[in-house]
Amino acid sequence: MPKVGMPAIRKPQLIQAAIEAIDERGFSGATVSVIGKKAGVSPAIINHYFGGKNGLLEETMKSLIREFFLLLKQELVRGKKASGIDKVMIIVKTSFSHSQTQPEVVKVWMGFWALAMHSHVFLRLQRVYSKRLKTALVMELKAILDIQKAREVAHIVASLIDGMWLRGSLDGGINKSYSTKLIRSYLELEIS
Amino acid sequence: MPKVGMPAIRKPQLIQAAIEAIDERGFSGATVSVIGKKAGVSPAIINHYFGGKNGLLEETMKSLIREFFLLLKQELVRGKKASGIDKVMIIVKTSFSHSQTQPEVVKVWMGFWALAMHSHVFLRLQRVYSKRLKTALVMELKAILDIQKAREVAHIVASLIDGMWLRGSLDGGINKSYSTKLIRSYLELEIS
């Protein structure tokens, strides 16, 4: 039995199992037993690696956020020659792409949002996401708008993204092309 | 103890207690015992009146939705001489007012949203809200836009409302005046 590197294997494995469990059964149905079964390991090792169920959930959320901003960074690098609205749209599209790469994250993300309302840790994490998304938007928008306006538009775009995620969660998925089209048309209106 | 009319007293009383309990402790913390204590009655009567905890939660969500659309109807009647953007803004403002009348509903509503993702009944209820809000918006918008455009704008406005609620839930409340200002400015841009 290899003794080294086990955490590096087990942790992502359990996080993925947690995401799937939450997606399938909701937060209340995602018991350690279910998650363990899904990962093919004993529920007891969740405690071993994460110090408890809550630890796993925290890591899961952090992982989701980290993954998103990693993706965003990559996309922004890839499109660094774009400008104006196109640059903003990269953020928008990435927001929706994330949910397409892994469709189950929609429900999970929204579940964490609800959790955030009564848990310090999750609230902090959710705010990190929320702030960073807005900051990224402002960053691009202030190139084409004055800072004051940029902040307002960023707030609108961020709200649109979240609102469309929310509504998408109700319909079993987000309609990426329709969503991006509408947001782009708004931006064009605002900027031209 | 009075014999008649008790259901009419107990049911709203328990629904209100449920809202407060969810607001304070989240869904997982809102046990029948907590709700009962908050209402000053035995947990057992939740079963008596609602056939179980789930029955109470369903009625609570229905009550929230009913209350909102009642308020909306009243506001639309009061402002029936308004026209164009003003008419649409009545819907927007009412959406945010609802949360001001009873600040705790923000968390509760979002909690139900998360619940909806894995429960038939709550999904149905959430969709009712979602559809009716959009329908109301389309109704007003088609007076000033062609039907196709009206639908798109309605989708955007509805997403903005929901997105701002969602973000507001993170900050312990919705900034009504800022939110309505931003939505109005969008509408003016779209319509003028």
Place this chain on the structure above:
Amino acid sequence: MPKVGMPAIRKPQLIQAAIEAIDERGFSGATVSVIGKKAGVSPAIINHYFGGKNGLLEETMKSLIREFFLLLKQELVRGKKASGIDKVMIIVKTSFSHSQTQPEVVKVWMGFWALAMHSHVFLRLQRVYSKRLKTALVMELKAILDIQKAREVAHIVASLIDGMWLRGSLDGGINKSYSTKLIRSYLELEIS
């Protein structure tokens, strides 16, 4: 509202409701609520008339026993000119008739038997039945057999009756003609 004679109406009504409830749902399913519903009255009056659920059950069992021995007495009077085996067979037939007059009593009676094993009161009642049946059999048998033999045959016949009831309860009813035929053939063998 007539004030007199209510007990005389309510008591048998509730006893009959109890029998039906036990027949349909078993002892554990026969709650005061179910019995009350079946009788079309509030469960609370069971306490009023019987001092509690247990009181009702006791009265129900007493009623079953009383009814059986009343029937037996009538049949023995009706057939008082019969003699020998025929006289004994009157008792046997009546035992099975009782279950035909009211088919649901088979399950109920067996349920009480089980109850008797852990309750003083019901044990006493069951023994009353048990003894009186045997006594009745001995009474008739000693006319044709010496007392010692009469007791033995009575024991066998009583056991056959009870055993056939028991087995009948498994098959949803007692086959009266087959049962009586077998018992008679035994008696003929024993006596001739």
Place this chain on the structure above:
Amino acid sequence: MPKVGMPAIRKPQLIQAAIEAIDERGFSGATVSVIGKKAGVSPAIINHYFGGKNGLLEETMKSLIREFFLLLKQELVRGKKASGIDKVMIIVKTSFSHSQTQPEVVKVWMGFWALAMHSHVFLRLQRVYSKRLKTALVMELKAILDIQKAREVAHIVASLIDGMWLRGSLDGGINKSYSTKLIRSYLELEIS
């Protein structure tokens, strides 16, 4: 705590505890808490091993039946050189022996009988016992009687066994020698 073979230890241990609990307190008094206490373990492991209280009860009944037919088989093998009535009497004696080996089974068995009347699973189990006992009797009786008669006598003997068990349950035990004596005398009458 040992890791392997625990189910093989715990399951019979809990079944025995269930038998004792039912014997002492009846079915309604045999709660998981009582059974757990009697077995010296937490009530929660009943769920662990049997998937719930009902699972334990089913296994308990199965165990009782299995044990009886195992004993019967052994006795029939031991007495395989016997013939005629003696062979039949082996079955009869074994039926009563079973209750002597473990006196508490009388009450328990009768309790299950009552349970069977309103539960599919227990009804099926009880019928298995009922049929197998009769089949075993027919098997021996057809060596000395024609098949038709063998069936009738088997029915009588089976009813006698059950009836005497039933009556024995009232008296805190079965009088084995008296019971077997009476049944043998019946068989001699029938066969000679």
Place this chain on the structure above:
DNA sequence: AATGAATGAGTTTTCATTCAT
């Protein structure tokens, strides 16, 4: 590192009973 065994705390729900009307 990993697990099966075991548990205690806590959840919803059921139910007989009491009580004011």
Place this chain on the structure above:
DNA sequence: TATGAATGAAAACTCATTCAT
């Protein structure tokens, strides 16, 4: 007499966690 309202006690069951191996 009869009832709807209300409750307390207790039931089965769930679940995160701990522990010896």
